[in-house]
Amino acid sequence: MTTLTHKLVALAALGLVAGAATYTPPAAAREVVEVVTVGTRPPPPRFERVPPPRSGYVWAPGYWNWYGGRYVWVGGRWNNYRPGYVYRPPVWRPYGRGYRIERETWVRDPRWHR
Structure with missing residues (x-):
């Protein structure tokens, strides 16, 4: 092999080593669960006029967030x-000497049959 070929092979090997050394695999997807505990009771809910029903949608009422x-x-x-x-909308529940929010969620309907 010629000197130029040796240089190209060495450069390609160096590139592969550098690429392998700096590669970081993507992080695995995970759910972030935020726990909020507050020492004071949340204010009473505000009045909201619920709009007329919409086909294919569920109304999520307003709530107090920290x-x-x-x-x-x-x-x-x-x-x-x-x-x-x-x-299930978010709800504040007593927790120890404060209040903790349970975030909104969707739960399986036990009456649902496929």
Whole structure:
């Protein structure tokens, strides 16, 4: 082999080594569970006029969220309907000497038959 061929082979090998050394595999997907416990009771819910039903959607009522060291109102919104599931809105529950929020979720409807 010629000197140029040796140089190209060495350069290609160096590139492969450098690429392998700097490769980082993508992180595995995981669910982030945020636990918020607050020492004071949340304010009473605000009145929201629930809009007329929409086909294919479920109304998610507004709720108080803890953000930036205080309660912040999050207004209601429409969520896409999920066949076989029931929407559970967020709710604040007493926890120790404070309150903890249970985030909104979709749970399997036990009456659902495929």
